[in-house]
Amino acid sequence: MSASQPVPPGVLVGVDWGGTKIEAAALAPDGSELVRLRTDTPRSDYAACLNTVVRLVEEVESVVGATPAVGVGLPGSLDPRTGVAKGCSSTWLIGRRPEDDLRAALGGREVRTANDADCFAHSEALDGAGTGYRTVFAVILGTGAGAGIAVDGRVHAGPNHSGGEWGHNALPYPNLSEVPGPACYCGRHGCLERWVSGRGLARDYRQHAEIDLVDVAPVTAVDVVRRMREGERLARLVFERYLDRLARGLSQVVNALDPDVLVLGGGMSNVDELYDELPPRLASYTFSPCFYTPVVRAAHGDSSGVRGAAWLWR
Numbered sequence: 001m002s003a004s005q006p007v008p009p010g011v012l013v014g015v016d017w018g019g020t021k022i023e024a025a026a027l028a029p030d031g032s033e034l035v036r037l038r039t040d041t042p043r044s045d046y047a048a049c050l051n052t053v054v055r056l057v058e059e060v061e062s063v064v065g066a067t068p069a070v071g072v073g074l075p076g077s078l079d080p081r082t083g084v085a086k087g088c089s090s091t092w093l094i095g096r097r098p099e100d101d102l103r104a105a106l107g108g109r110e111v112r113t114a115n116d117a118d119c120f121a122h123s124e125a126l127d128g129a130g131t132g133y134r135t136v137f138a139v140i141l142g143t144g145a146g147a148g149i150a151v152d153g154r155v156h157a158g159p160n161h162s163g164g165e166w167g168h169n170a171l172p173y174p175n176l177s178e179v180p181g182p183a184c185y186c187g188r189h190g191c192l193e194r195w196v197s198g199r200g201l202a203r204d205y206r207q208h209a210e211i212d213l214v215d216v217a218p219v220t221a222v223d224v225v226r227r228m229r230e231g232e233r234l235a236r237l238v239f240e241r242y243l244d245r246l247a248r249g250l251s252q253v254v255n256a257l258d259p260d261v262l263v264l265g266g267g268m269s270n271v272d273e274l275y276d277e278l279p280p281r282l283a284s285y286t287f288s289p290c291f292y293t294p295v296v297r298a299a300h301g302d303s304s305g306v307r308g309a310a311w312l313w314r
């Protein structure tokens, strides 16, 4: 879109402030993307991150020729009373006040922020794979594992802004080899995130294959899935263990909330085998003997972060 074209009324700007990249986009009211820009996150440099967000917002605005409302997805949550960041995977954000600081950096404009996984759930619930479902539990299975809950198209953050922090529940029904489990940045051991993220799958494979001794490059989750499809027995066994752990984790969500749909995002959501093989395993762990919940792939892929952030104003 060029600046000479008329800007649709109600354009919104969303920013996905992630641990590895910062992305900004302008969305028209019908959800179509007018412009999207991304750049690497200046890791461990809070001031540089603020400057990057401001620069991207200004570049997006120069393209759409307007100064729309701005929503920002953060790699963590804010204390709802103090505005101080907590529980951030980008730990250098903890203790900062990103919403206040962004508001000041953007010249006092109103800014809304939310946890990045909440933005993902919001985006998928409003016009993605969760459309038409009343209660959406959306999980990002990427380098980490974050989740968000949306009810009637709105994010449920809760009085502590910790709704959907499923990734830091402990792995349920652990066997002896899974206790205490790997250390997590949150200070505990055995968090689901450490097991069901793509990194968790790759780590489990490496530990059992001792493959780093012979491979030049570390094996990634993509490598494990490829080796499984090529018929490698170890990769298949590790993937089945991954499925079992994911089923154990999600069974607790079904028992507590019984969402109308489970939406999967992040790199692991591109593994087709999940959609056939996960539901029967889930059914074996839920309290209810019946399990009818659809398990579906996110509709917007990597775009859900910026989309959900922009929709914070919708």
Ligand SMILES: [Zn+2]
Pocket (backbone or CB within 6 Å): 167, 168, 184, 185, 186, 187, 188, 191, 193
């Ligand atoms: Zn944790």
